[in-house]
Amino acid sequence: MNQPVPQNAAGGVAFEGVSKRYGSFTAVDAVSFTIAPGELVTLLGPSGCGKTTTLRMVAGLETASGGTIRIGGVDVTRRAAHERDVSMVFQSYALFPHLNVLDNVCYGPIASGTKPAQARELAQDKLRMLGLAGLEQRLPSELSGGQQQRVAVARSLVLEPAVLLFDEPLSNLDAKLRRRVRQEIRELQQSLALTVLYVTHDQSEALAVSDRVIVMNGGRIAQQGTPAELYERPASRFLADFIGDANLVDGSLQRDGERSRFEAGGVVVPVEPTAVAAGLPAGPASLALRPHRIGLVAAGQGRFDATCRRADYLGSHAEVLLDSPWGELLAFGPVGAAALRRGDAVGVAFEPGDAVLLPRD
Template sequence: MAELRLVDLVKEFQSFDSPEGKVVAVDHVNLEVERGELVTLLGPSGCGKTTLLRMIAGFEDPTSGDIFLGDRRINDLAPNKRDAAMVFQSYAIFPHLNVFENVAFGLRLQNLTEAQVQERVNRVLELVGLTELARRSPDQLSGGQQQRVALARAIVMEPRLLLFDEPLSNLDAKLREQMRIEIRQLQQRLGITSVYVTHDQAEAMSISDRIVVMNHGRIEQVGPPLALYARPRNRFVAAFIGDVNFISGEVVAPGRVRVLTETFPVADMPESLRPGQQVTLTLRPESVELLSDPRSPQSQFSGEVRRVTFLGGMVEYEVQAEGLGSLVVHASNPILRGVLRRGDHVGLHIPPAALHVLP
């Protein structure tokens, strides 16, 4: 049985700006999270991901639908009675307590002996590498250290469920990458079931067992990161996760599409599609191969380089391809392979498995 189950969850807010007098923040969401799994809620701001998380924590009341933790319905349970510890976006560290007392806050509300509190807090502080700073007051901590305090304060409760509300959005890029690795390692080591909210697709892909892509309060697609990246179910998911080119094609036979004059095999083509039907295909920028000689036998399409953006590990090109329009192409390893220039004529090669049909 799933550890966390959301059944037909709806949240409406009253609003005087909209004609209906209400805004639907979360729209009939169904989701199951397995024990020990880290599931990310990913979407643009206003998509309802934070509202969903806050309903799980008990800070918002669902308009309808049910929330189950294990086999217990927790809709009507006060937030302080729910076994779901949260790491807040703003960290929400108690400014009047030092690091140790911040972490000990929740334990002190339980009937624990002082020795037990000391023992558990110290263990967790060591886990997040804050042992040295235990007596510091929060205003003497850096952003990353405050983040660790917030994390320690949540995991010291040994909760059944760990909730993250965009925990890394206040950190700079380098630290963000480092912290997401630490969080993932800690979560896997402790095996705590986790729900993680973010709008950063790279963060979601690097940290999650499964990603839930949300838009306008609805779930667009759920799946492991690779599945979402390789086989997005619609344009929104395709464009939100990573960069993508959309190409139009025509079905020629089951599992085969034609783009201009070339025919490509595609996997997972929906059976409902009939030959002659027009379809939209996705093509990831790194799947395209650029050939410096447009007359090369491998070349299927020809084009002209319009923009060159050097990014270090790779180069991003914008290529005006004949009959296909503008395509974004990523070429890796610029040191060995060199960098093309604006105005260069190139050939394009699309490998057989690169195209995906949007249903």
């Protein structure tokens, strides 16, 4: 997949205070972000958060109510979709059912004025790149879901856009195929240095494919950063709860010079300074603790004791639900932990740096 970089791949996108209003309803509220050339950035969030509207404004399928949109440094805020040098892979793939694979991929260049022979050559190059050589004469109905998805990508790539847009591209695939195809998309993006804006509601998908993730909520950006930053250091309860599994505990932060402690349910534990949200004062606070950060040890050997409510065997690990002084806790343990029975006492162990302190919402 070591293909030459398209000449216009160095696009880049900038949103500067962009809003979208429908009457009195604000779908996107003064959003600002940048996508560097050759970077894959994912918009992630729950339904109705504004991520798809944001994508459609990049594509020119929605008109911004305010702010500025730049692609490759050029202000395209008021430009039509066909004037923006972007291409979109839709959730439904939107393949023409009566055209074969080659004709589907050729359609865009021919419609843009490229000679048919040159369009076919470009299309066959992209089909080879995506492992679809030999399928040129098949109809979409004769392809698997994964093959249809790659045809949709080829149809977008053949236009060599400055920015490639993905709108929930894997939602129609089963879980195992989603993992494989998302890796193919990532490898393709990296090998061609494509500038990509990717929209999904699937947290694991976003973490797997992205250079950076922008999490949206209520039409605004809740937090943005690398996948590791968002997972390991969420800035709010919403982020901790939305990305991955997290135990959220309400309590209070106690400060004594350089030392910080968290208290809840009569249990006090130390927390490292790096785990304390910047500027968080002493007083009401929340703590986020990922299930895989919890170690299950013998009673009396951890930070505090808990009792098993349920233990489930999941093949690669066990999920253990605990009743504790901090309320209900979910822990991911080794498969042997599935042998725990309801009422068994266990110790809950974790390192101070494993917990993240957050403002109390």
